[in-house]
Amino acid sequence: MSAENAKHIHGYMAEFTSVDALLAACRRVRDAGYTKTDAYTPFPVHGIDEALGIKPTALPWIALGGGLTGTITAISMQIWMNGINYPYIISGKPYISLPAFIPVTFELTILLASFGAFFGMLILNKLPRFSNPLFTNSRFDGATDDKFFLYIAADDPRFKADGVKRLLTDAGGGAIDAVMDDESSDKLPRAFVTIAGVLAMLSIVPLLIAARMRVTNSSSPRFHIFYDMDFSPAKDAQKSTTLFADGRAMRTDVPGTVIHSGSEFGPDYYSGIDVDALAKIDPARAERLVRFNGQLPQDGEPTGNPPVTPPADEPVTPPADEPVTPPADEPVTPPADEPVTPPADEPVTPPADEPVTPPADEPVTPPADEPVTPPADEPVTPPADEPVAATAETPAAPAVVDTTPWLTENPLEVTRATLEKGQTQFNIYCAVCHGQNGRGRGLVNERAQKIQATSWVPPSSMHQPQLYDDKYPDGKLFSTISNGIRKMPGYSSQIKAADRWAIVAYVRALQLSQNASEEDVPLSARDAIVPAP
Secondary structure, X not given: OOHHHHOOEEEEEEEXXXXXXXXXXXXHHHHOOOOOEEEEOOOOOOOHHHHXXXXXXXXXXXXXXXXXXXXXXXXXXXXXHHHHHOOOOOOOOOOOOHHHHHHHHHHHHHHHHHHHHHHHHHHHOOOOOOOOHHHHOHHHHHHHOOOEEEEEEOOOOOOOHHHHHHHHHHOOOEEEXXXXXXXOOOOOOHHHHHHHHHHHHHHHHHHHHHHHHHHOOOOOOOOOOOHHHHOOOOOOOOOEOOOOOOXXXXXXXXXXXXXXXOOOOOHHHHHOEOHHHHHHHOHHHHHHHXXXXXXXXXXXXXXXXXXXXXXXXXXXXXXXXXXXXXXXXOOOOOOOOOOOXXXXXXXXXXXXXXXXXXXXOOOOOOOOOOOOOOOOOOOOOOOOOOOOOOOOOOOOOOOOOOOOOEOOOOOOOOOHHHHHHHHHHHHHHHHHHHOOOOOOOOHHHHHHHHHXXXXXXXXXXXXXXXXXXXXXXXXXXXXXXXXXXXOEOOOOOOOOHHHHHHHHHHHHXXXXXXXXXXXHOOHHHHHHOOOOO
């Protein structure tokens, strides 16, 4: 074969009719020292890599490198974004929280590992190839049907045309053909280049629009792709709404809701109120409270728990907003020291020998020529449009007295485990506003003060004297945690009742820690007390 013809040979290809014959030929070619070889089969053949002597691919290492790059990038990105550049204040959790970083880290790891495997495969296989010299041989079409082919490339260091043909013939190959180089043009079609260029130019347009919007202002509202995400109908805690008749956005449990766990405890445990004591002063409210905690039936259904009834020798005091309606056949007898008020449409005729006393809300108009002299023991009330001079004797407005019989003692046994549980729950749900020391300087409050939020109500300090157990019973503190107060939402749907009582116990421990005396410290631990400087 002349040198002119040899330079056009790309390699030699032999056809085989069975897998076993192909594997045997591959082993023989491998043992002969040829390394630039390949086999083509219509289906995967186990062991063909070993038969050809192909070394393990570097593709797994490329995928591993891509995955590790994604892991490091994701963790570094979140540490910088969430912990350094713009710290995320979320329920008192640490700024750098690896468990919270796992979802993003997992996604970026898988993404870059997939990219490494995909593009690494293309590079190692020298793809894409728009033309392959093997396609010039019409027999090669059988590789996708029922034929098997073994190929030896001409750029193999041991390649000699005569020796390769003899080796393939001895290995049992048939139809041994020379594969010639594809001398067709390797340039891309002009139309393909034009289309690719136009698409590349169009892909820059969205980037230019985004860059322009970043540096300019507009009087038009922005376009909302997901309108409900930008304008969510959700309401914050303690907000009003027109969706419900009572105007409250926060919804309480439906009356008669059955407690699925912890039903062995009574309504005292779930409300923080001594229901038996409440029944004596407000039986209607006590009954509603018991019914709300699932202890009474609805619509007359039988139950083993009777309604709360006050003792027979104690009067029933109805709620302040409900009138007392006597039986129809009994006259109404007012107390001896209270006047009888007739119906509004009937005049009052006093006895002839008694003076007429006008109603308290009507002024007395004396004759024009007589001065008004008030009684000596009554103060003079100036007209509404005249200022009143304050005096030391002016009484203050009466304070609102809470007559609810709150539980004064925690129903849980206060142990070290209880306090540790309470501390955990307090740090999760309460410390974000009240601070870990309970002084009301949590992260959310600091953020609100920093941005000067006008509607923010600062959280209470747990160390105010009016919040100690002698003025603010444990049951009332439990109710506040459960139902909320002011801007603080209720946590009964998020924290179990036992954990709420544990928080109450921990708050009392916090208060005691700021006001403890040496007598409160066990004798065995007093030696460790370090006097304050």
